Amino acid sequence: MQNSEDIWNRVDAHRTAFEALSDRVWEMPELGFLEHRSAAEHVAMLEQQGFRVTTGIAGIPTAMVGEAGDEGPVIAILGEFDALPGLSQEAGIAEHRPRAGEAAGHACGHNLLGSAAMLAATAVKDWLAANGLKGRVRYYGCPAEENGAGKLFMVRAGAFADVDIALSWHPAPFCAVNNAVSLANVAIDFSFAGRASHAAAAPHLGRSALDAVELMNVGVNYMREHMPSDARIHYATLDAGGVAPNVVQAHAKVRYVIRARDLTELHPLVARVRKIADGAALMTETQVTARPVSGMSNLLGNTPLEQAMHDNLARLGPPEWDAADRAFAREIQATLRDDDIVSAHRRFGLPVNRDEPLCTTIVPLDYQANGGIGSTDVGDVSWVVPTAQIRGATYAIGTPGHSWQLTAQGQSPLAKKGMVHAAKVMAATAVDALRNPALIAQARADHAARTDGNPYVCPLPDDVPPALDMALGR
Numbered sequence: 001m002q003n004s005e006d007i008w009n010r011v012d013a014h015r016t017a018f019e020a021l022s023d024r025v026w027e028m029p030e031l032g033f034l035e036h037r038s039a040a041e042h043v044a045m046l047e048q049q050g051f052r053v054t055t056g057i058a059g060i061p062t063a064m065v066g067e068a069g070d071e072g073p074v075i076a077i078l079g080e081f082d083a084l085p086g087l088s089q090e091a092g093i094a095e096h097r098p099r100a101g102e103a104a105g106h107a108c109g110h111n112l113l114g115s116a117a118m119l120a121a122t123a124v125k126d127w128l129a130a131n132g133l134k135g136r137v138r139y140y141g142c143p144a145e146e147n148g149a150g151k152l153f154m155v156r157a158g159a160f161a162d163v164d165i166a167l168s169w170h171p172a173p174f175c176a177v178n179n180a181v182s183l184a185n186v187a188i189d190f191s192f193a194g195r196a197s198h199a200a201a202a203p204h205l206g207r208s209a210l211d212a213v214e215l216m217n218v219g220v221n222y223m224r225e226h227m228p229s230d231a232r233i234h235y236a237t238l239d240a241g242g243v244a245p246n247v248v249q250a251h252a253k254v255r256y257v258i259r260a261r262d263l264t265e266l267h268p269l270v271a272r273v274r275k276i277a278d279g280a281a282l283m284t285e286t287q288v289t290a291r292p293v294s295g296m297s298n299l300l301g302n303t304p305l306e307q308a309m310h311d312n313l314a315r316l317g318p319p320e321w322d323a324a325d326r327a328f329a330r331e332i333q334a335t336l337r338d339d340d341i342v343s344a345h346r347r348f349g350l351p352v353n354r355d356e357p358l359c360t361t362i363v364p365l366d367y368q369a370n371g372g373i374g375s376t377d378v379g380d381v382s383w384v385v386p387t388a389q390i391r392g393a394t395y396a397i398g399t400p401g402h403s404w405q406l407t408a409q410g411q412s413p414l415a416k417k418g419m420v421h422a423a424k425v426m427a428a429t430a431v432d433a434l435r436n437p438a439l440i441a442q443a444r445a446d447h448a449a450r451t452d453g454n455p456y457v458c459p460l461p462d463d464v465p466p467a468l469d470m471a472l473g474r
């Protein structure tokens with residue numbers, strides 16, 4: 001039943017331009033907060049489509065909002081455009097081959113994510129104008145989802161203060177309403193300062209910052225046994241103190257990401273990790289400083305909006321794949337392990353089907369997800385605005401997130417079909433809300449009930465600025 005509605009025709013009318021935008025962003029993969037060229041592409045497209053554009057939201061050069069329409073309710077559609085380090089890959093092939101001279105890659109499909117969100121906003125803008133209705137639609141261009149939590153800073157700066165509902169999506173193997181479960185997290189850089197000395201001639205005079213990092217890691221690894229079961233802690237060494245083993249390392253730095261079900265569970269874990277850092281400094285007679293660089297809240301669901309998105313998914317049906325789409329998806333699947341394919345189905349509560357390489361169903365609204373849980377900075381938006389998201393089928397079932405296989409599919413016809421499909425669901429849901437104020441009222445009431453006695457508390461203190469250099473490991 002594809003394209004039986006006016007709003008879907010309006011999405012189709014712009015699809016070529018937005019597929020090209022997605023392709024251009026794929027070609028220039030940029031890391032979080034450094035997405036200057038990608039953001040410029042998004043700003044140019046917003047201007048070309050006649051949106052009123054504001055850039056530099058929350059002091060972030062690559063954050064933007066484009067607005068259209070007058071008065072009435074405000075519908076936000078959230079987009080992203082950051083890439084990942086080390087996941088460079090040629091497009092359209094099913095073998096691992098990084099692009100020459102390119103380290104980063106769109107291995108989470110954010111080239112599609114941002115383009116579909118703006119495509120939906122554009123169709124809604126046209127629909128508002130054609131129907132002469134009061135109402136505003138905004139595209140939020142949100143930087144650094146992968147590492148820097150751009151949306152948290154946009155929320156903290158009040159960019160969502162007058163928004164009625166927010167909609168978004170994420171590339172996925174299946175079409176489904178997003179299960180609104182994600183982990184809250186905080187990222188903290190721990191820098192240790194010691195004293196250099198000749199490691200053979202005067203070791204007693206040195207105090208090793210690298211020892212402190214190692215002892216901290218050991219301490220945290222012992223802590224893991226004594227955490228809530230959904231909590232996660234990861235670390236990456238940003239500075240090991242240099243390349244000379246015969247110099248006692250005077251400086252070293254480690255980045256920690258601490259995750260938990262919600263902020264109430266997260267904060268005590270963060271305090272324990274900080275104690276371990278202090279302990280490592282005490283043991284090694286070094287000094288430690290802790291710099292929070294990012295944080296994200298867990299997602300809050302919204303039943304009326306999720307129902308509305310599901311109804312639109314059900315009316316639209318899954319994307320219409322052709323033989324070439326299936327053939328490419330099968331080639332990609334041949335590079336995966338059977339485990340990948342099995343767990344992709346389980347994650348969406350589906351029976352394992354090895355015959356279909358692409359999504360041919362709409363996952364039921366009440367599916368029981370079975371698998372690991374990540375984090376997203378959409379979480380912070382969801383605490384201040386009723387928010388719902390879908391997952392849109394854009395890649396072969398079983399493709400791991402953040403893999404070369406995902407980068408490889410980012411410019412494929414099948415990915416673009418999924419992207420346009422997701423735009424249609426978001427646009428139709430926005431139109432539902434603009435046509436039917438009761439939906440917005442229900443979404444607000446649901447949100448109020450979920451936050452009653454439990455208001456939003458930003459996971460980062462007000463004086464922590466966006467870590468614009470975070471992707472550089474500084």
Ligand SMILES: [Zn+2]
Binds near residue numbers: 108109110145170
């Ligand atoms: Zn992503």
